Amino acid sequence: DAKTTQPTSMDCAEGRAANLPCNHSTISGNEYVYWYRQIHSQGPQYIIHGLKNNETNEMASLIITEDRKSSTLILPHATLRDTAVYYCISQAVDKIIFGKGTRLHILP
Amino acid sequence: EPEVTQTPSHQVTQMGQEVILRCVPISNHLYFYWYRQILGQKVEFLVSFYNNEISEKSEIFDDQFSVERPDGSNFTLKIRSTKLEDSAMYFCASSKTGTGYNEQFFGPGTRLTVL
Numbered sequence: 001d002a003k004t005t006q007p008t009s010m011d012c013a014e015g016r017a018a019n020l021p022c023n024h025s026t027i028s029g030n031e032y033v034y035w036y037r038q039i040h041s042q043g044p045q046y047i048i049h050g051l052k053n054n055e056t057n058e059m060a061s062l063i064i065t066e067d068r069k070s071s072t073l074i075l076p077h078a079t080l081r082d083t084a085v086y087y088c089i090s091q092a093v094d095k096i097i098f099g100k101g102t103r104l105h106i107l108p
Numbered sequence: 109e110p111e112v113t114q115t116p117s118h119q120v121t122q123m124g125q126e127v128i129l130r131c132v133p134i135s136n137h138l139y140f141y142w143y144r145q146i147l148g149q150k151v152e153f154l155v156s157f158y159n160n161e162i163s164e165k166s167e168i169f170d171d172q173f174s175v176e177r178p179d180g181s182n183f184t185l186k187i188r189s190t191k192l193e194d195s196a197m198y199f200c201a202s203s204k205t206g207t208g209y210n211e212q213f214f215g216p217g218t219r220l221t222v223l
Binding site: 032034038041042043044045046049091093094095096097098099100 | 112139141143150151152153156158163164166197199201203210211212213214215216217
């Protein structure tokens with residue numbers, strides 16, 4: 001089973017920042033936090049990952065709490081194309097164990 | 109930008125038939141994976157493959173499944189005798205490295221329909 005918990009769904013207005021929370025209270029020291037998303041019927045897409053520092057790339061920012069028990073994915077200016085299921089994953093090994101993720105709806 | 113490709117995009121087969129799903133991973137990647145997603149359900153790990161052998165497999169990956177890297181570019185998933193419950197989207201993925209920093213790149217999937 002997935003070791004993270006996420007809200008089932010969230011709404012965000014187009015153009016606003018989407019903040020997706022994730023709880024990974026049992027994360028161990030060598031596990032990274034990864035975020036992937038799946039746009040309807042497509043293959044999952046990598047977004048960002050981090051170990052303990054905050055990270056930013058062209059798609060998103062990842063804020064990890066100091067105790068590493070939770071994190072937030074931030075999409076700074078959400079567009080309709082960001083409508084997808086977002087998966088938060090903590091892992092140290094090869095296989096990805098997907099949970100149910102957060103279904104993010106971007107509202108026009 | 110390099111990407112993982114999969115063929116066919118949709119495969120329809122009769123129960124009991126063999127199917128082979130094909131994937132071309134990104135060329136400098138060393139780790140390869142298959143996942144499946146039954147309609148409306150979670151993405152599930154099937155198998156990982158490195159250095160020409162299976163490194164890990166899930167309970168789903170029973171004797172009816174096999175994987176192969178027949179040449180330097182293709183990575184295949186074979187289902188010997190398909191069952192109705194094998195109907196799903198099958199995703200191939202690849203990554204440069206394994207443990208730890210392990211960004212996986214997924215293909216667009218093959219939709220398998222077993223009649």
